[in-house]
Amino acid sequence: MGHLRRIIPLLLVMAGALPAAGLAQSTAEQEARTRAANLAQWPDAARSLFGRKTTPAHLPPRAIGSYARGCLAGGAALPPDGPSWQVMRLNRNRNWGHPVLIDYLEKLARDVPRITGWAGLLVGDMSQPRGGPMLTGHASHQIGLDADIWLTPMPKGRLDRDQRENMPAVNMARADWRDVDPRAWTPAHVRLLRAVAADPKVERIFVNPALKVALCREPGDRSWLDKVRPIWGHNYHFHIRLACPAGMASCVPQEPPNFGDGCGAELAGWVERQYKAIFHPPKPRPGPKPKPKPPLSLDALPPECRQVLAAP
Numbered sequence: 001m002g003h004l005r006r007i008i009p010l011l012l013v014m015a016g017a018l019p020a021a022g023l024a025q026s027t028a029e030q031e032a033r034t035r036a037a038n039l040a041q042w043p044d045a046a047r048s049l050f051g052r053k054t055t056p057a058h059l060p061p062r063a064i065g066s067y068a069r070g071c072l073a074g075g076a077a078l079p080p081d082g083p084s085w086q087v088m089r090l091n092r093n094r095n096w097g098h099p100v101l102i103d104y105l106e107k108l109a110r111d112v113p114r115i116t117g118w119a120g121l122l123v124g125d126m127s128q129p130r131g132g133p134m135l136t137g138h139a140s141h142q143i144g145l146d147a148d149i150w151l152t153p154m155p156k157g158r159l160d161r162d163q164r165e166n167m168p169a170v171n172m173a174r175a176d177w178r179d180v181d182p183r184a185w186t187p188a189h190v191r192l193l194r195a196v197a198a199d200p201k202v203e204r205i206f207v208n209p210a211l212k213v214a215l216c217r218e219p220g221d222r223s224w225l226d227k228v229r230p231i232w233g234h235n236y237h238f239h240i241r242l243a244c245p246a247g248m249a250s251c252v253p254q255e256p257p258n259f260g261d262g263c264g265a266e267l268a269g270w271v272e273r274q275y276k277a278i279f280h281p282p283k284p285r286p287g288p289k290p291k292p293k294p295p296l297s298l299d300a301l302p303p304e305c306r307q308v309l310a311a312p
Contacts, residue, residue, distance in 0.1 A: 028091045028165050035135045038295075045295040049309055050132030054093060057130050057311035063098050063143035063244060064131075064304045066252040069296065071305035072131030072144035076102045084120030085109035086154055088164050094125040094134075098144035100245050101126065104201060105147060115195050116188035119156045122169075124148035124237050130308050133296050143251060145203075145242040151189060152236070169236035173210040177278055178271055180214040190218060196240060197224040203254055206231040206239035209270035216263035225261040230270040250304060 039048050050071065061074030075096040080087040085105070087095045097105075109121045127144045128134060140146050152170045159167065172189070174181045193215065196202055207215070209230040216225065231239075244251035259266055298306065 028089075031092070031136050038135045042295050044297070045133075046298045046301055046305075047133035047135050047295050049298060050128055050130055051135040053128065053130045053132075053309070055129050056096060057308045059308065059311050061099050062304075063145055063248060063251040064308065065143055065250070065302040067140040067143055067146060067241065067254060069301060070131060070143040070252070071301060071308045072096070072098060072127055072129075072142070073304075073308050073311070074099070075127065075129055075131065075144055077129075078102050078105055078123060078126065081158065082106060082109055082120070084112055084154070085123055086120070086159055086164070087123045088150065088159075088167070089124065090161065090164055092125065094128055094141070095123065096129045096131075096144065097126045097147065098242075098245065100201070101145055101147060101242055104199075104240075104242060108196065111195070112192065116153070116192050118153035118188065120154040122150035122152055122154050124150055132301070132305065132308075140241075145244070145251075147240045148237045149240060150237045151184075153188075171235050173208055173235040177210055177274055178213065179210055185211075185214060190215065193228065193238065194218075194224055196238075197227045201242050202227060202240060203243040204229060204239075204241040204257070206234050206241070208233065208235040209267060209274050210235065211238075212262065212267055213271065216261070216267065222261045222263065225263060226257045226259075229257065229262060230267060232274070250302070 035051065038045075039051065042048055056075035056077075057073050059073040061076070063072060064070050076099045078085075078087060078095045078097065080090055080095065105121075105123065109123075112118055112121050124147075125138065125141060126147045127141050131142045131144050133139075133142060138146075150169050151172050170184050172180050172184050193205060193207070197205055205228045207228060207230065211234070212225075212228060212230045215228060216222070241254070244253045298309075
């Protein structure tokens with residue numbers, strides 16, 4: 001229940017019940033204020049230490065720790081522009097990843113016109129230059145193996161800097177958040193997600209519960225849906241998580257999915273909880289608000305992350 005209370009404001013913004021200015025990542029200006037406040041409040045937290053780093057650690061490439069508690073050595077940047085991709089929200093400096101993620105995204109982007117008929121991909125958040133916890137946003141994306149891909153097709157023309165910071169993504173969820181919006185969701189989205197799931201390097205794909213509802217209606221073999229899991233948000237983009245590179249002992253793998261295709265009671269529960277959080281949120285408890293939980297300390301990360309921070 002505590003996790004649900006934390007995501008209710010996000011869900012209300014997405015549903016239009018609260019102004020977008022109340023969301024930390026709604027604009028570059030608002031995000032900058034949130035970053036500054038987090039740095040001031042917790043200057044020695046792991047998120048502050050990694051959030052200050054603007055360049056990668058010049059070490060051999062390694063994903064260190066787990067997806068939600070780790071760091072990245074030898075990170076590489078996905079170029080802001082490619083023949084069939086464009087990186088969005090460049091001010092965040094989150095277009096970094098392990099070289100295997102960069103290679104994967106470039107190959108996926110090259111295949112997208114054939115798979116979908118789109119001009120290419122709009123790429124959202126990946127990792128910070130040295131990975132680690134972020135000052136705003138994600139709990140994961142810490143070891144350079146996660147990437148957010150917009151569900152909005154890439155336009156044929158190149159976006160300028162202002163457009164990349166402010167262009168809104170398309171909400172794929174229906175007004176009641178129980179299914180997809182048929183005006184936005186297309187067979188091309190299904191083909192793209194199916195192709196991503198077929199790659200053995202992909203460990204997980206995260207989508208909004210409303211999108212998973214639509215995917216579960218697809219005819220034929222549904223074994224590929226094992227990798228596609230519902231999660232809050234993710235109505236504008238989907239999240240790709242790669243498996244740990246072979247032989248990389250410093251990387252903590254995620255357990256394989258063990259819930260089958262996830263199209264039954266599990267999904268129904270996600271849909272119902274999301275609907276209630278948006279349209280019937282619980283009333284605030286009386287009395288003073290509980291103190292926020294302190295963010296992760298550097299000691300909570302693998303010891304090697306200190307070397308990553310100290311590296312030139």
